[in-house]
Amino acid sequence: MRPLDFLVNLVRWTAFVLWSLFWMSAAILWRLLFTRDPNVTLSWARRFWAPGVIRCTGCDLRIEPGFVPQPGTPYVFVMNHQSMFDIPAAFVAIPVNIRFVAKKVLRAVPFLGWYMMSTGMIFVDRRNREQAVRSLEQACAKIRSGISILAYPEGTRAPQDGPILPFKKGPFVMAIQAGVPIVPVAIHGSSRLLPRDSLRVTPGPVRIILGDPIPTAGLTQDDREDLIKRVRDTIIDLNLKLGGPGGDKTQAIARPGFEGQAHLLPPRPAGQQAHIA
Numbered sequence: 001m002r003p004l005d006f007l008v009n010l011v012r013w014t015a016f017v018l019w020s021l022f023w024m025s026a027a028i029l030w031r032l033l034f035t036r037d038p039n040v041t042l043s044w045a046r047r048f049w050a051p052g053v054i055r056c057t058g059c060d061l062r063i064e065p066g067f068v069p070q071p072g073t074p075y076v077f078v079m080n081h082q083s084m085f086d087i088p089a090a091f092v093a094i095p096v097n098i099r100f101v102a103k104k105v106l107r108a109v110p111f112l113g114w115y116m117m118s119t120g121m122i123f124v125d126r127r128n129r130e131q132a133v134r135s136l137e138q139a140c141a142k143i144r145s146g147i148s149i150l151a152y153p154e155g156t157r158a159p160q161d162g163p164i165l166p167f168k169k170g171p172f173v174m175a176i177q178a179g180v181p182i183v184p185v186a187i188h189g190s191s192r193l194l195p196r197d198s199l200r201v202t203p204g205p206v207r208i209i210l211g212d213p214i215p216t217a218g219l220t221q222d223d224r225e226d227l228i229k230r231v232r233d234t235i236i237d238l239n240l241k242l243g244g245p246g247g248d249k250t251q252a253i254a255r256p257g258f259e260g261q262a263h264l265l266p267p268r269p270a271g272q273q274a275h276i277a
Helices: 003-033 038-057 086-093 104-108 112-118 129-144 170-178 221-241
Strands: 060-063 076-079 098-103 122-124 148-151 182-188 205-210
Touching: 003 038, 003 112, 038 086, 060 086, 076 086, 076 170, 076 221, 086 182, 086 205, 098 104, 098 129, 098 170, 104 112, 104 122, 122 129, 129 148, 129 170, 148 170, 170 182, 170 221, 182 221
Parallel strands: 060 205, 076 148, 076 182, 098 122, 098 148
Antiparallel strands: 182 205
């Protein structure tokens, strides 16, 4: 990286960190002093924090015409994952408050963990099965009460310009159990703006689109595999529409031990049924 590029990149990251600390601190203090409603401070991420991050990075975020969520209606938004930048992009593109199911370890991170707790994010300890099940039940209860969840079922960020990876089952279990529609969301370009395993920000266009909701009412967990494939196929088609690489529609469901490794999956023995990660 040339010295000038390094300096510009440093300025961008400094602006991002200061901007994020300001809004997280403001949200935490506002919750402590003025309101018990987490939706107020959560909306600040969508209205103020995320647009500021987009300006800091020099991103040209293009929200393509698509589905418009109805305020007050709960959804499970399912999105392909290319970059850390996907989070602010989603906050701007989705015009309703959204929450995440996050790793429990993030709760202990100063400012970030405090902010996530104050806005009602859901924490899961994947190493503790009983706690993970309780967290899933908690998430379903919150969804039924009217909140919306955003999930990245690939479980990791795809390589730069890489295909959409197989999906894990968690968000689909929640959607079926809560009986709310799944909204497929596709993004393309964020892996070039901020690649995985890199801190170099390269300004450029990022495109995002919300597909039509896919209903889950009346479905059972026996329908889960078909639902996963339907949602993933839709996201692949939307990603291709944005100019992205799409993905292999024959590898819809992540196998245990092979999450995030779509191109390394060995052939499944004939007659062996799919396992869901």
